[in-house]
Amino acid sequence: MLSNSKSLNNLRPRERLLKYGAEHLPDEELLAIVLRTGTAQLNVISLAQRLLEHFGGFRALLAAEASNLQRIKGIGQAKSCELLAISEITRRALKESLMQGPTMNQPKKLKTTASHD
Numbered sequence: 158m159l160s161n162s163k164s165l166n167n168l169r170p171r172e173r174l175l176k177y178g179a180e181h182l183p184d185e186e187l188l189a190i191v192l193r194t195g196t197a198q199l200n201v202i203s204l205a206q207r208l209l210e211h212f213g214g215f216r217a218l219l220a221a222e223a224s225n226l227q228r229i230k231g232i233g234q235a236k237s238c239e240l241l242a243i244s245e246i247t248r249r250a251l252k253e254s255l256m257q258g259p260t261m262n263q264p265k266k267l268k269t270t271a272s273h274d
Contacts, residue, residue, distance in 0.1 A: 170202070184209055188218075191239060196231040204231045219244040 168176065170186035179187060188205035195201035208229060212218040218226075219240065226237040 184215065188215075191243065192236055199231060208232070219247060 170182060170190050173186070174182055174190060182190075185202055185205040188208065189201040192201050192205055192208075195204040199207070208218055209215070211229060212221060221240075223234075223237040223241060226232050226240055227234070232240075
């Protein structure tokens with residue numbers, strides 16, 4: 158399905174997401190889609206990589222406060238608000254999943270909820 162890496166590399170992250178699905182994009186490209194733009198010195202994928210490296214991954218990035226996010230060059234009020242909103246949406250989605258019946262005694266559901274990879 159993704160065997161033609163040359164044609165895959167010619168597509169931008171949003172195009173790849175629509176064509177192949179979000180699960181086929183690396184972390185920095187998923188984040189770049191959300192960020193939309195980089196800076197004059199840094200393209201959006203490089204900015205996404207910098208954020209992921211600075212925070213050590215999505216978990217810490219999505220747990221960060223606005224002030225910590227805005228310390229990163231290229232992350233202002235708008236981008237920090239978007240990241241905070243995504244964090245809250247994710248929290249609420251997980252809460253809904255956990256509230257829809259017993260999870261702890263259903264290993265398959267627990268595994269799906271805990272390791273959505």
